Amino acid sequence: MVYEDDGIDHRQHVYRLIMAAWGSQAIRALADCSIAEHLKTEALTAQQIAERERVDASMLYRLLRVGVSMGLLNHDTDSGTFLSTAMLQMLHEDAPDSLKHYAKAAIGPAFWLPAVRTPQAIATGRNQAVEALGTSVFDYFGQHPEEARVFTAAMTDLSTPVIREAVSAIDVENASYAIDVGGADGTFVSELLERHPELTGAVLDLPHVIPSVVDNAKRRGISHRMAGIGGDFLESVPSADIYLLKFVLHDWDDRTCITLLGNIRRAMNPSARLFIVEMVHGYDVAALDTALMDMAMLFSNTGKERDVSEFESLLSEAGLCPVTVRPLRGSYHVIEATADQGD
Structure with a gap:
């Protein structure tokens, strides 16, 4: 069967669907580390959040970087701080339509x-x-x-x-x-x-x-x-x-x-x-x-x-x-x- 060229990179699209499994685990980790709560009112560095959560700062930085790539976070490279987005606030425990616990349970x-x-x-x-x-x-x-x-x-x-x-x-x-x-x-x-x-x-x-x-x-x-x-x-x-x-x-x-x-x-x-x-x-x-x-x-x-x-x-x-x-x-x-x- 011959498929028409529709301008879509199908291999890249399917690859990203496969890798979405790791993305869902990143979201679970963001929820588990209460990133939405930490960034609700202020921008923080990975080190500052790590100290509050008592986790490894270098590992947390890599997680936050994934969050930026997924649109859940913003990163100010000048200050090294991370900022919240409307999407991230869906992982806040007190959000009206919160998905924090669902993120932790559904892929637990x-x-x-x-x-x-x-x-x-x-x-x-x-x-x-x-x-x-x-x-x-x-x-x-x-x-x-x-x-x-x-x-x-x-x-x-x-x-x-x-x-x-x-x-x-x-x-x-x-x-x-x-x-x-x-x-x-x-x-x-x-x-x-x-x-x-x-x-x-x-x-x-x-x-x-x-x-x-x-x-x-x-x-x-x-x-x-x-x-x-x-x-x-x-x-x-x-x-x-x-x-x-x-x-x-x-x-x-x-x-x-x-x-x-x-x-x-x-x-x-x-x-x-x-x-x-x-x-x-x-x-x-x-x-x-x-x-x-x-x-x-x-x-x-x-x-x-x-x-x-x-x-x-x-x-x-x-x-x-x-x-x-x-x-x-x-x-x-x-x-x-x-x-x-x-x-």
């Missing part, structure tokens, strides 16, 4: 090590978490509490803007109690409770996650209205009027999803509703985001990103009926479902 050991085994995942048809980590990703986090804390914070970083859009689309009429199933620190349900003071709610998640739920409720001043429930949603789910499922189904294979959804169906109070927030596969401007997230599921978990028809099939198998599918930012959607009255 729990996902990076299985990712190295992507060819084996393709060859065998199964994720490589056990081969790379010795256990499943979620059990790994149970054994590594600090990484689990960062992962929980990462999910909050990633999902907060999406959650705020989703909450505005949720009708809580006639509801009094909501459960965030697998909700990490409970950002989804806490945003819902803050918008609707008449509601109370809880987060159902693994026991090691519950302390972060308690901390979140205290920080928001809603401890009297929001609780943490340690448990396994694949075994049982408490009764509620509203169920929230955010970034959960994509972690699991179809059969496990049906088990979870079936548990919710059986526990539902009369007129209860389920709200699912997930990426939805399609051919829109965010298709690459969805496809890359699907790769993460491929090598680390048993799940995948799905299209609308696949979500509808899961709901039907579990005795649930989709009511509406509303687009949010990017490829995210909120899917509302109720109990199928005919089952």
